[in-house]
Amino acid sequence: MPESTLKTYCRKNNLKPPTEVLARPSSKYHFRKKELSQPSYGFTTLQGKVVIEPKEYETLLMMKDLKQQGHSSYQIQKILNSEGKLTRLGKKWSYQSIDLILKRNAIKAETKNVEPS
Structure with a gap:
């Protein structure tokens, strides 16, 4: 406008x-x-609907798997940065941002009455 x-x-x-x-x-x-x-990490909007963002979603699943294996957020940060995976803004990962993403994802799964995958 x-x-x-x-x-x-x-x-x-x-x-x-x-x-x-x-x-x-x-x-x-x-x-x-x-x-x-803005949609959660791993998702984007397309024509007003929330859809999966393939690159981010792959990283999100990797974060979840590593957390389920018992890795700390700091260890996940080291792994993601060593593999060259970048944040949505093109920066290196911090353990705080990984913590927030995983917590938000777990809360959303609980509110929908679905187990986090």
């Missing part, structure tokens, strides 16, 4: 116009102050 149209829309609907550009291109701002979130 052009800047002038955005200002007009905000003025008509008593909304404060966004004052800063969001840093990540995947971040979006909805005019009714709702954030449209």
